[in-house]
Amino acid sequence: MDAHISFLTDYGTADGFVAVCRGVIARIAPGARVLDITHEVPAGDIRRGAALLAQTLPYLPPGVTVAVVDPGVGTPRRGVLVRTAEHLLVGPDNGLLMWAADAVGGALSAHELTASDLMLPRVSATFHGRDVFAPVAAHLATGTSAHRVGPRLDPGGLVRLPDPVAYVVDDTAHGEVLTVDRFGNVQTSLGPAELAAIGAAPGGSVTVRTVDGEWTVAFGRTFADVPLGEPVAVLDSADRLAVAVNGGSAAALTRLAPEGQVSVSRADGTA
Structure with a gap:
């Protein structure tokens, strides 16, 4: 073989x-x-x-x-x-x-x-x-x-692409969209290190900002942590922060596409 x-x-x-x-x-x-x-x-x-x-x-x-x-x-x-x-x-x-x-x-x-x-x-x-x-x-x-x-x-x-944008300034993590999958889930370049730096964790909530708007969403463990049709932020299977909609398309909601800029800050207000 x-x-x-x-x-x-x-x-x-x-x-x-x-x-x-x-x-x-x-x-x-x-x-x-x-x-x-x-x-x-x-x-x-x-x-x-x-x-x-x-x-x-x-x-x-x-x-x-x-x-x-x-x-x-x-x-x-x-x-x-x-x-x-x-x-x-x-x-x-x-x-x-x-x-x-x-x-x-x-x-x-x-x-x-x-x-x-x-x-x-x-x-x-x-x-x-x-x-x-x-x-x-x-x-x-x-x-x-x-x-x-x-x-x-x-x-x-060998030719290298620029590394994905991912950095933290004060209490905000700045990144970009890496992929949008067929379900409309928007995967960002932000990972556990950036989220830890801003104190964001599942069970709280985060504010996601783009050039087209701002959304405060639950930071869940899975899509079903929010009601059907509601947006949620999760760490996806690649350990990247993704914005999803339970039963819908976050890409349609946010109008984000690959390489689109995004910033994320903690929104639950706890210490």
């Missing part, structure tokens, strides 16, 4: 792009088990793809991950392999991979993808997922050494 291959893209499923990549993998590594993370990253949204990959990778089996959100396909941007203790990450050098590498202990080494014999014979200028990343990932899954894919790179020289 070949290694697991985990797969994330912005290709969607209306076209045949995902199936083609999976077909390339199956031809090279027929024993590999392909696990689809998602193919619904908003088109070209590297930051959203990076956040989803980073929050998912720690729970995936060791193996190869191929991630493609690549608006710079066909330009001089490099294709890279990033090696961590348990994972080999394959994709474009545009920041997509590095938060995920950090989430599983950091990059141990990196290589540029230059070995043409590990790619398809004809590499198009617009579909490196099919012609470069999928075949390289498949060869790695069959046991091909990381050193075979191309010359070694300094991981510190």
Whole structure:
């Protein structure tokens, strides 16, 4: 049995792009088990793809991950392999991979993808997922050494996205929206450290401010801590503060979208 291959893209499923990549993998590594993370990253949204990959990778089996959100396909941007203790990450050098590498202990080494014999014979200028990343990932899954894919790179020289905004001034935590899921839950960049710094905890309440408004909501443990249709703040499964609506959409309520700025302060008034 070949290694697991985990797969994330912005290709969607209306076209045949995902199936083609999976077909390339199956031809090279027929024993590999392909696990689809998602193919619904908003088109070209590297930051959203990076956040989803980073929050998912720690729970995936060791193996190869191929991630493609690549608006710079066909330009001089490099294709890279990033090696961590348990994972080999394959994709474009545009920041997509590095938060995920950090989430599983950091990059141990990196290589540029230059070995043409590990790619398809004809590499198009617009579909490196099919012609470069999928075949390289498949060869790695069959046991091909990381050193075979191309010359070694300094991981510190790979493209990194700016870290998510998260800081505290006086009694207010300032952050940004990382993701909005299909339920309309708005996940922020704020975590336990920022919440502890402002004294916010489940059982109290917080005031959430954006450019479009201000909401004072219960800080609960789960969505059902408030009546149906009411907003609530929770620490989500990724340990990030999220704003939700029990049975509804916080995104529709707040009009927040990824990278939108948000500030949070304690509102229950207790010491």
